[in-house]
Each structure stands twice: as structure tokens, then as C-alpha cells.
Amino acid sequence: MERTPDFTLSCPIPITDYPNVLLAHGGGGKLMHQLIEKMFVPVFQNPTLDQRHDGAVIDLGGVRLAFTTDSFVVHPLFFPGGDIGTLAVNGTVNDLAMCGARPLFLSAGFILEEGLPMETLWRIVQSMRRAADQARVQLVTGDTKVVDNGSGDGIFINTAGIGIVEHNTSIAPRHVRPGDVVLLTGDIGRHGIAIMAVREGLAFESTIESDSASLAGLVMGLLEAGIEIHCLRDLTRGGLASALVEIAEAARVRINIDENAIPLREDVQGACEILGLDPLYVANEGRFVAFVAPWDAERTLAIMRSSPLGAEASIVGGVTADFSGVVVLKSKIGASRIVDMLSGEQLPRIC
Amino acid sequence: MRFIDEYRDAKAVERFARAIARVTKKPWTLMEVCGGQTHAIVKFGVDELLPKEVTLVHGPGCPVCVTPVELIDKAIEIASRPDVIFCSFGDMLRVPGTGRDLLAVKAKGGDIRVVYSPLDALKIAHENPTKQVVFFAVGFETTAPANAMAVYQAYQRGIQNFSLLVSHVLVPPAMEAILSSPGNRVQGFLAAGHVCTVMGYTEYEPIARKYRVPIVVTGFEPLDILQGVYLCIKQLEEGRAEVENQYTRSVRREGNRAAQRLIREVFRVVPRKWRGVGEIPRSGLGLKEEYAGFDAERRFGVAGYTALEASECISGLILQGVKKPHECPAFGTRCTPEHPLGATMVSSEGACAAYYRYRKRSAVSN
Numbered sequence: 001m002e003r004t005p006d007f008t009l010s011c012p013i014p015i016t017d018y019p020n021v022l023l024a025h026g027g028g029g030k031l032m033h034q035l036i037e038k039m040f041v042p043v044f045q046n047p048t049l050d051q052r053h054d055g056a057v058i059d060l061g062g063v064r065l066a067f068t069t070d071s072f073v074v075h076p077l078f079f080p081g082g083d084i085g086t087l088a089v090n091g092t093v094n095d096l097a098m099c100g101a102r103p104l105f106l107s108a109g110f111i112l113e114e115g116l117p118m119e120t121l122w123r124i125v126q127s128m129r130r131a132a133d134q135a136r137v138q139l140v141t142g143d144t145k146v147v148d149n150g151s152g153d154g155i156f157i158n159t160a161g162i163g164i165v166e167h168n169t170s171i172a173p174r175h176v177r178p179g180d181v182v183l184l185t186g187d188i189g190r191h192g193i194a195i196m197a198v199r200e201g202l203a204f205e206s207t208i209e210s211d212s213a214s215l216a217g218l219v220m221g222l223l224e225a226g227i228e229i230h231c232l233r234d235l236t237r238g239g240l241a242s243a244l245v246e247i248a249e250a251a252r253v254r255i256n257i258d259e260n261a262i263p264l265r266e267d268v269q270g271a272c273e274i275l276g277l278d279p280l281y282v283a284n285e286g287r288f289v290a291f292v293a294p295w296d297a298e299r300t301l302a303i304m305r306s307s308p309l310g311a312e313a314s315i316v317g318g319v320t321a322d323f324s325g326v327v328v329l330k331s332k333i334g335a336s337r338i339v340d341m342l343s344g345e346q347l348p349r350i351c
Numbered sequence: 352m353r354f355i356d357e358y359r360d361a362k363a364v365e366r367f368a369r370a371i372a373r374v375t376k377k378p379w380t381l382m383e384v385c386g387g388q389t390h391a392i393v394k395f396g397v398d399e400l401l402p403k404e405v406t407l408v409h410g411p412g413c414p415v416c417v418t419p420v421e422l423i424d425k426a427i428e429i430a431s432r433p434d435v436i437f438c439s440f441g442d443m444l445r446v447p448g449t450g451r452d453l454l455a456v457k458a459k460g461g462d463i464r465v466v467y468s469p470l471d472a473l474k475i476a477h478e479n480p481t482k483q484v485v486f487f488a489v490g491f492e493t494t495a496p497a498n499a500m501a502v503y504q505a506y507q508r509g510i511q512n513f514s515l516l517v518s519h520v521l522v523p524p525a526m527e528a529i530l531s532s533p534g535n536r537v538q539g540f541l542a543a544g545h546v547c548t549v550m551g552y553t554e555y556e557p558i559a560r561k562y563r564v565p566i567v568v569t570g571f572e573p574l575d576i577l578q579g580v581y582l583c584i585k586q587l588e589e590g591r592a593e594v595e596n597q598y599t600r601s602v603r604r605e606g607n608r609a610a611q612r613l614i615r616e617v618f619r620v621v622p623r624k625w626r627g628v629g630e631i632p633r634s635g636l637g638l639k640e641e642y643a644g645f646d647a648e649r650r651f652g653v654a655g656y657t658a659l660e661a662s663e664c665i666s667g668l669i670l671q672g673v674k675k676p677h678e679c680p681a682f683g684t685r686c687t688p689e690h691p692l693g694a695t696m697v698s699s700e701g702a703c704a705a706y707y708r709y710r711k712r713s714a715v716s717n
Binding site: 020021022023024030031034200202266269270273275276331332333334335336337338340343346 | 396
């Protein structure tokens with residue numbers, strides 16, 4: 001009989017510190033990256049996985065397919081600006097778009113908790129349908145499981161997606177190079193604050209709506225215009241800061257950004273100030289950063305701004321060569337500091 | 352955004368930096384008392400704008416950092432009980448006790464909830480009469496009134512299943528402890544604006560006189576801090592040692608009297624152990640005898656706990672302004688936010704965590 005290798009010998013995770021999975025292991029920060037780098041990547045290692053991108057790009061007899069998957073466990077299920085259904089479609093569509101692919105087909109796996117009102121499920125399925133129509137994708141296969149009451153949070157959804165790469169450009173973190181210009185399509189932190197406001201019963205003067213949206217149309221517009229795109233990354237858990245740190249580390253470059261150039265809505269800023277959160281780390285679901293060749297920066301900005309999804313797009317920084325893999329932010333008062341990845345999710349401060 | 356942008360205005364900041372450079376003739380060491388100020392200084396790079404004669408050292412005003420290990424152990428013990436809903440502000444959950452932190456208890460099934468106000472915890476108690484609801488009452492004078500209000504309301508409304516695990520600390524005794532220690536370097540203080548919003552600043556006047564040290568009540572935005580530094584250095588250069596109020600938009604000399612009455616109603620002054628520093632007499636708040644029924648330490652029989660701190664950690668010296676984070680040999684190597692040796696690396700307001708997060712690599716230049 002084949003023996004299973006001793007986990008403690010083969011696993012470099014400091015399991016004495018983390019004998020159990022913590023919420024922070026899914027928070028988009030350092031602990032999640034450690035889990036991926038030290039457990040999943042070594043076990044499943046292959047050249048496609050090594051691309052370390054939002055999705056895998058696979059060459060099948062000359063046709064380049066992008067393939068990705070994402071799971072959705074949001075609470076509350078419905079929030080201003082969207083619901084778990086819109087997130088489940090847009091999240092996977094956006095991951096495909098960040099590979100420079102045209103999204104085509106999705107699968108959906110539903111894990112339902114016994115007792116979930118049928119009307120709730122109907123509303124979610126309807127909004128998935130609308131989101132799929134808007135993103136021009138078809139949901140072509142699926143699966144349903146039901147777990148005991150108490151074993152789920154109403155509904156969990158997994159989606160996987162396939163898209164086609166119709167150009168010869170390779171869009172991935174390793175293609176970022178010194179001189180690249182960094183553009184951001186809009187204001188940061190809105191999805192995270194919208195969810196937190198509902199979850200924690202925080203009332204602000206105006207309702208803060210999630211920015212959940214399909215980004216595929218805007219990305220296709222950039223590709224069709226022939227923009228020399230080196231990397232795209234949508235801002236999800238961990239926010240703008242984590243996305244940039246990941247790219248800087250993968251490309252071994254230094255990314256310089258200017259705090260004054262980062263769009264931030266006043267209501268989101270106010271909520272962050274009250275809660276002691278840094279908006280750089282708060283989630284979005286409808287924003288991305290693009291690393292483009294310097295000669296295409298202004299044209300990229302114009303194309304982004306011509307779309308409602310990029311009306312507030314801005315050039316937020318650039319890339320320089322020093323192999324340090326750091327992100328440096330010029331603060332509002334003109335001083336510089338490092339932007340690091342957090343361990344897990346931000347926790348509200350005491351005072 | 353109003354009340355934010357004008358205090359982060361690059362031109363105004365530059366004007367004040369120049370004014371500080373003009374007024375500074377001799378080398379001075381100032382301490383900002385509050386962890387919120389430390390965080391802002393490092394985050395915005397305020398110290399980079401100061402002349403080389405001015406050294407800022409970081410004070411003890413981070414409630415997460417100074418909460419002693421045994422209190423975290425007590426919290427972990429209580430939160431592990433199946434009949435307990437344990438409520439806390441978010442940043443206490445990551446602080447390591449002797450063995451583990453509250454997040455690990457949560458991962459093992461403990462019912463631990465992040466709340467934004469102790470009154471939310473009281474509401475949870477009201478809604479869950481079969482459970483014991485415990486709130487982790489940590490903080491300086493700033494959080495004391497709301498915590499006092501929760502106990503007061505629980506008493507008035509007869510909510511029996513609510514209690515507080517109290518670790519309140521007071522600023523003035525800690526400042527006196529720093530000033531009277533033999534290794535003291537601090538020549539002037541930026542006092543904590545939010546603490547003074549509650550308490551006023553009359554209690555700092557005898558300290559300024561006794562130790563001949565200027566104390567400037569200071570806010571938390573970059574411009575506030577630069578103004579505080581300016582006023583403090585001006586006093587030092589002119590040989591004055593007074594209490595001044597930079598944070599006038601929030602602080603009055605007498606403070607918030609209603610909040611103070613509430614604190615006096617529920618709490619009494621007690622000796623308190625500070626993590627990394629040791630016990631300081633009359634430096635904390637505990638529940639008064641009339642409210643002792645709401646004391647979680649008594650209710651759950653954990654009052655006698657003791658614990659030892661990691662010997663390698665120099666957080667005590669850092670909290671007293673004797674050393675800076677990067678002067679610690681473990682900083683950034685054996686001690687990181689993921690594997691902290693001491694509390695100053697854990698809290699987002701801790702000086703070590705702020706240095707690690709914003710400065711860990713030295714090659715940051717424009």
C-alpha cells in the first residue's frame with residue numbers, strides 16, 4: 001500500500017502557528033498567498049499554473065483559451081448595487097477579461113442550504129441571467145447540491161468560465177516592464193464599503209452602492225483599438241494595494257503611484273475614516289488597473305473615459321526598474337511610503 | 352472632503368514644515384503619545400518633513416499594544432466557553448496571548464463577534480438571554496465613556512447576562528512614568544487629542560509644571576501634527592513649559608463633563624499592568640464595587656491568571672520612546688505582523704507594525 005507522506009515533513013506552512021484555517025486565509029492578503037504558494041502551487045505545479053494570473057491561458061491546437069473559476073460566499077446575499085448572482089457572473093467574466101480573453105461560456109455550481117426560500121433563489125438566478133446577458137456569455141452547464149440546515153450560509157455559488165484570446169498579445173504580470181503607465185478605471189473601495197454598511201447596519205447619509213459590473217466590454221474596446229496592454233488586473237479582495245503588490249512582485253519591478261490621482265468617492269472616504277480602514281485595501285468588483293506602453297497611455301485613458309465604467313479613469317502611476325518588487329505611494333502631503341500587502345482582511349480599529 | 356482635505360493639503364503642510372525649520376535652533380526629542388498619531392506620522396511621512404534636529408519618538412498610546420498578555424489569555428479562556436458570545440473591537444482579535452489569539456478561538460468554533468460599539472454588545476445580550484455576552488473593554492479615556500454607558504444601561508435595564516472584561520488605561524500616569532524613568536529622552540509631548548476631547552487637559556498642567564515639559568494637545572491629521580510639533584518646539588526654544596491646545600476644533604480645557612461623570616459613575620482608578628512596561632500605580636480603570644456584578648473576570652473566575660511575555664521583545668522600550676522599532680534585532684526578521692513577538696507589531700497603531708508596513712525596506716526615495 002502506498003503511504004501518504006508525512007504532512008508535517010512535506011508542508012512548509014508553519015502549521016504550529018496555524019493548525020486551522022483562519023478567515024484571513026481567504027482575505028486576499030499575505031496569509032492567502034502563503035496558502036496558495038506553499039500548499040496549492042507546489043502540489044499541482046505545472047507551467048500554466050505558474051503564469052500566476054487571474055485565469056489560465058491554454059493553447060489548444062493554435063486556439064488560445066482562457067479558463068478560470070471563482071466561488072462566491074457573500075453575506076448579505078443582496079446589497080445596494082448587486083447580489084451574489086451578479087457577483088458570480090461578473091467575477092468570472094472579469095477574470096477572463098483580465099487575461100485579455102473574450103468571455104464565452106460559464107458553468108454554475110449551486111450549494112444550497114436546506115430552508116433557503118425558493119423566492120430568494122429565483123431572484124438570484126434572475127440576476128445571474130441579466131448579468132450574463134449584459135456580459136454576452138451563456139451559462140451552459142451546472143450543478144446543484146443541498147446541505148443540511150446550518151451547514152451553509154443560504155447559498156454558495158461557484159462559477160467557472162471559458163473565453164477565447166483573439167490576439168497575439170500576452171497579457172500577464174510578467175510582461176509588465178519599466179516605463180509602463182498604470183491606469184485605474186474608477187473610484188476605489190466602493191464594493192467593500194457597500195457590503196460592510198449592510199452587514200454591520202451602518203447608516204450613512206446616502207446609500208453606497210457596489211460597483212459590481214462586467215469589465216469585458218471595456219477590455220475588448222482597448223484590445224480592438226490595438227492598445228499595447230502588458231497586464232490587466234481587476235480589483236477584488238485586498239483592493240488596489242494588493243493587486244499592485246502582487247504585480248510588482250511577479251514582475252520584479254517597482255510601481256510608483258500618486259495618492260492624489262486615485263479616485264475615491266467622498267462617502268466611501270468618510271466611511272473608511274470612521275471605521276479606521278485604508279481604502280487602498282477595500283474591495284471593488286467593477287474596477288481594474290491596466291499596465292500599458294507609455295505611448296498608448298493617453299489613448300487608453302480616452303477609451304476608458306468614453307465608457308460609463310471608466311468615466312473617472314485616471315493615470316495613477318508608472319513602473320520603474322529596480323527589481324525590488326515594491327509599490328511606493330506618494331502621499332497626499334508629498335512624502336513617499338511603501339504600500340505592503342496586509343496579512344488578511346482589515347479589522348476596524350478601536351479608536 | 353471637509354475636515355480631511357484641508358488638513359492634508361500639501362502647500363499648507365510645506366508652509367508649516369518651513370516654519371518648524373525656522374524656529375528650531377537646537378536638537379529636541381518629542382513624543383507623540385497616541386498610536387493614531389504614530390500611524391499618521393509614518394503613513395503620511397510627516398517625520399520626513401522635519402529638520403534633522405527634531406526626533407519624534409513613539410509613545411505608549413496604543414490600547415492594543417499595552418493590554419497585558421494575561422488579559423488576552425483571560426479573553427481567550429472566556430471566549431472558548433460554549434455558553435459565551437465574546438464581543439470585541441476588531442483589532443484585538445489578532446493580538447497573541449501566551450499561546451494563540453482570539454481569531455484561532457473563532458476558527459475552533461468560538462462565538463466571537465466584531466462590534467463597533469459596546470452598546471451593540473449589550474443589544475446582543477438582550478437578544479440572546481440564554482447566552483453570556485462579554486465585551487472586551489480595552490482602551491484609554493477615549494473608549495471609557497461608551498463602555499461605562501453599556502454597563503450603566505445593563506444595570507438600569509436589569510440585563511444580567513452581560514459583562515465587561517476590563518483593561519482600561521489612563522494616559523497621564525504613563526506620561527509621568529516615562530518622565531521619571533532614568534533613561535528618559537522625551538523633552539516635549541504631543542498629547543492625544545481624542546483622550547483630551549473626553550478628559551480636557553487640566554490634569555496635564557501639573558505634569559508640565561513638575562517636569563518642566565511642554566505638552567501640546569494635538570490632533571491626528573498631518574497638518575495637526577506639524578502644528579503640534581511647531582508649538583512644542585517654540586516652547587522649548589523659548590524656555591517655556593506649558594499646556595497648549597492645537598486641537599481646538601475638538602478639545603476644550605474642561606473636556607466633556609457628561610462623559611467624565613459617566614466614567615466616574617461606573618469606574619474607579621486602579622493600578623494596571625501595561626504590556627512591555629509593567630505595573631503603573633493608579634494608571635487604569637476598573638469597575639466600581641456597585642457594578643462588580645458586571646466584571647467578567649469575577650463571573651468566569653479568571654482573575655488570578657498570570658503570564659510571561661516573550662523575552663526577546665523590546666516593546667517596553669519602544670512604548671517608552673527609548674528605542675525605535677528598527678533598532679530591535681528581531682524587527683522584520685523573527686518579528687513580523689504574521690508572527691509578532693510583541694503587541695507593538697500586531698496592532699495597526701503599533702509603532703513596529705507601522706514601521707514594518709510603510710518602511711520595511713529602506714530604499715524609498717522619490
